[in-house]
Amino acid sequence: KENTTLTTLELGYNQIGDEGAHVKSNILDIISRSRVFHRHKDDIEVDGFSSYFAMSEETGKSGKLYIKESVWEAAATTDGLVLGLVHNVIRDHLDACKEDDLQSTKDELKTLLNTSRNSDGSPLLHLAAARTSAKALALSQYLVKEIGVDLDHAVTDKEGRTARDIAMAGNSETRNWAKSVGTILGRYRIEEEGRYSSGSCTVDFATDVTKSKSDPARNVAIKSMHYREQFDRELKQRLGGSLPNTSNGFDLYTGFDLYTKDDSGDMIENGKGLNRFDVDHVVPLLRYHSEDFEGKYYQCLIMLKGERSMDEIIRYEGTAGKDVNKITGFAVDLAKALNHLHSDHNLIHADVKPRNVVRIRGDNKLIDFDASVSIGERLTEKSSSGYLPPEVAAVRFPLEESLDDLMRRKEELKQKFKDERGDDDDDKILKELTELNEKIEQVKSVGSNSDKEEPVGDAQVDIWAYGVLMFELLTDRPLFKCDKIFDNLLNDEETRRLVNWKDITDEDLSDVLKDCPDQGLTESAKDLLRECLCTKQSRLKTFNQVLQQPFLNREGLQLQKLD
Numbered sequence: 001k002e003n004t005t006l007t008t009l010e011l012g013y014n015q016i017g018d019e020g021a022h023v024k025s026n027i028l029d030i031i032s033r034s035r036v037f038h039r040h041k042d043d044i045e046v047d048g049f050s051s052y053f054a055m056s057e058e059t060g061k062s063g064k065l066y067i068k069e070s071v072w073e074a075a076a077t078t079d080g081l082v083l084g085l086v087h088n089v090i091r092d093h094l095d096a097c098k099e100d101d102l103q104s105t106k107d108e109l110k111t112l113l114n115t116s117r118n119s120d121g122s123p124l125l126h127l128a129a130a131r132t133s134a135k136a137l138a139l140s141q142y143l144v145k146e147i148g149v150d151l152d153h154a155v156t157d158k159e160g161r162t163a164r165d166i167a168m169a170g171n172s173e174t175r176n177w178a179k180s181v182g183t184i185l186g187r188y189r190i191e192e193e194g195r196y197s198s199g200s201c202t203v204d205f206a207t208d209v210t211k212s213k214s215d216p217a218r219n220v221a222i223k224s225m226h227y228r229e230q231f232d233r234e235l236k237q238r239l240g241g242s243l244p245n246t247s248n249g250f251d252l253y254t255g256f257d258l259y260t261k262d263d264s265g266d267m268i269e270n271g272k273g274l275n276r277f278d279v280d281h282v283v284p285l286l287r288y289h290s291e292d293f294e295g296k297y298y299q300c301l302i303m304l305k306g307e308r309s310m311d312e313i314i315r316y317e318g319t320a321g322k323d324v325n326k327i328t329g330f331a332v333d334l335a336k337a338l339n340h341l342h343s344d345h346n347l348i349h350a351d352v353k354p355r356n357v358v359r360i361r362g363d364n365k366l367i368d369f370d371a372s373v374s375i376g377e378r379l380t381e382k383s384s385s386g387y388l389p390p391e392v393a394a395v396r397f398p399l400e401e402s403l404d405d406l407m408r409r410k411e412e413l414k415q416k417f418k419d420e421r422g423d424d425d426d427d428k429i430l431k432e433l434t435e436l437n438e439k440i441e442q443v444k445s446v447g448s449n450s451d452k453e454e455p456v457g458d459a460q461v462d463i464w465a466y467g468v469l470m471f472e473l474l475t476d477r478p479l480f481k482c483d484k485i486f487d488n489l490l491n492d493e494e495t496r497r498l499v500n501w502k503d504i505t506d507e508d509l510s511d512v513l514k515d516c517p518d519q520g521l522t523e524s525a526k527d528l529l530r531e532c533l534c535t536k537q538s539r540l541k542t543f544n545q546v547l548q549q550p551f552l553n554r555e556g557l558q559l560q561k562l563d
Contacts, residue, residue: 036077040070040085049093052086053112065112072118072127080131080139086124087139094146106147113149121158125149129167129174137174140167144181151181152189164209179209185249185293188222188302196309196355198486200370200382201225205305217253217286219305223368224298230370230382231290231299237347237369238285240276248291253284276345281337283358283365303367306358314354314472321476321513324521330357330473331528332552333364338462339543341366346375348457352465353387353487354472373457381454385489386482389464390501391536392455397495406440441500460539463546467532471504474525475511479533504533524551 043051052071055063074082090109097105117123128140140163143149151164167178183189184206192205204222211218225231239252253273275284286302310330314320319327334357341347349356351371357364371382385393413436417429455461471479480498481490489495509529513522528551531540540546547553 033077033079033081036073037082037085040074040082043070044085044089049089052089065108067112067116067124071124075118075124075127075131079133080128080136081133083128083131083133083139084135087135087142090147091142110148113143113147114155117157123155123157123163125151125155125163126157126161126166129163129170129178132171132174134173137177140174141177151178160213165213168209183209184222185289185291185298187249188220190222195221200227200230208302217304220286221303221305222300223303224300225370226299228299230380231301233372233380234301234368234370235285235288237372238276238282239274248289249287251287253286278340278344279365280363281333281340281365283360283367304360306360306365306367308359309355310357310359310364310469310473311354313359314476320473321511322515324513324516327473328552328554330364331470332547334366334466334469335543335546335552337364337366338466339547341372342375342459342462342543347372348375348459348462349465350379350457350461351382351384351387352462352469353384354469355487357469375457375459377457378454379457379461384482384487385495385498386478386480386487387465387468388498389461389536389539390498392461393495393498395455397499403440406436410436410440435496438496438500459542460536463532463540463543466543466546467529471508471512471529471533474513474529475508477511479508501533502535503538504529521551521554524549524554527551 040051052068052074053065054068056066071086074080074086077083094102094105094109113124115123118127125140125143128136128143131137144151149155150162151167152162156162157166164178164181167174169175170178179186187208187210188206189209190204190206194202195205196203202224204224206220206222208218208220225234251273252275273284275282277284283303283306286304288301289298291298308316313330334352338349338352341349349366349369349372351368352366356366356368358367359365371380373379379392383392383396385396388396410433413429413433417426417433468479480494482488482494483490489498509526512526512529516522528546528549531549532546533539
């Protein structure tokens with residue numbers, strides 16, 4: 001039978017039109033690629049690893065490994081098919097290494113591949129990630145998994161892109177790989193693990209690798225919650241009423257831009273999507289997950305990453321007690337946010353404290369709604385006792401001793417004091433009597449609430465906590481001694497002090513803006529604390545009243561930063 005296989009195709013001097021020219025270009029590319037492939041294959045058969053890598057010659061010392069131009073030629077070949085040969089050479093070289101030398105050889109290659117670039121400024125992994133062939137993807141996977149070449153932070157091309165950024169713009173197979181490497185839930189790369197941890201949740205900072213670098217929602221905080229009841233409560237409060245018909249990973253801001261640019265070019269919030277609260281006052285929920293993923297169950301909320309919490313601002317920025325401008329800004333931002341909850345949504349936060357206020361783009365916003373309740377609803381068990389009002393603390397922290405036992409002990413001490421008057425133990429007895437009187441007052445207070453169940457939420461719960469937070473901002477010290485992890489009262493003495501609270505003392509107020517030369521300003525700050533940190537009967541009733549306090553309304557006064 002006659003052989004009809006095409007052995008020669010004349011491409012020149014043909015009037016084949018645009019479509020034909022495209023075919024011609026493809027054929028020429030195939031021919032060129034085939035020539036490169038076979039030339040590289042022939043070189044590998046002779047030189048092996050040295051066909052792509054070589055040692056530089058340095059006088060007086062051993063040379064350094066470098067990448068030969070043939071690697072960059074392989075990467076430049078259409079679709080990166082020739083990169084399969086590079087992959088084979090590297091793999092065979094490592095397979096041939098002695099066990100004792102394997103890790104050091106990998107480390108040497110890792111350093112080389114992270115630092116070497118072609119004439120256009122691109123590392124090998126970036127070039128492979130940009131190609132569409134399965135062989136290019138296989139090389140990318142091998143370089144990252146087996147050698148540890150950097151997919152992310154440290155290595156970028158001349159346009160500032162990481163290899164992951166480039167891969168995320170590729171075909172579906174490359175994108176799926178890029179999303180899965182070193183991530184959880186197929187999209188979040190943890191940048192800072194355990195940024196905050198408590199008995200009920202852990203917060204990690206992460207990058208959402210599915211989002212571009214220009215997307216404000218790329219940098220996120222992942223709040224992993226330990227208890228289903230609190231997870232459901234926060235979702236309900238944030239999204240409103242019954243949970244919406246959404247699914248795991250569903251973007252709750254679909255259909256609007258989280259930020260847009262105003263006329264000056266600054267980024268501003270542009271909407272809240274399915275979020276219940278205004279993004280001016282509350283850090284928005286981007287999405288949530290409640291699902292098994294690769295053998296682990298995730299129950300977490302995804303929010304915008306804050307720059308710093310109020311707790312960190314107080315501890316590290318030298319603001320508390322000094323920077324009146326910023327303190328006033330904090331006071332107004334927080335009062336407006338809480339007024340938004342109370343007036344617009346009939347909710348209280350019920351866990352206001354420095355850790356639950358974060359700064360984003362210069363604004364201070366609320367987070368954490370797993371203790372939030374409707375006004376008139378019973379408070380949850382979740383709380384931070386260092387920020388509870390006295391009327392709630394009196395119910396939650398009853399003493400074990402009965403009032404009769406305490407009164408009997410008091411009479412015994414009084415009699416002992418009379419009998420032993422002048423003795424060296426007088427001071428000790430007087431101190432014990434003072435402490436006993438505090439306990440008696442506490443038990444009396446609890447007794448008046450003994451017929452009540454857990455207190456219900458009202459605006460004054462948040463107003464008290466707001467006052468405690470403002471005290472710390474205005475004095476640079478906490479009102480109560482608390483543990484540094486859970487914000488709970490440190491000991492029984494602090495508990496008695498809270499339960500027996502009547503009014504803030506002049507001694508405590510003496511630390512308010514103590515270096516401020518403007519006494520009128522200082523007095524207005526003290527008045528704010530007096531109105532918030534008092535008994536329930538005397539305390540301000542709404543945040544509208546808080547916002548009318550002179551310290552938060554200082555038009556015409558020169559704001560000043562104290563030295």
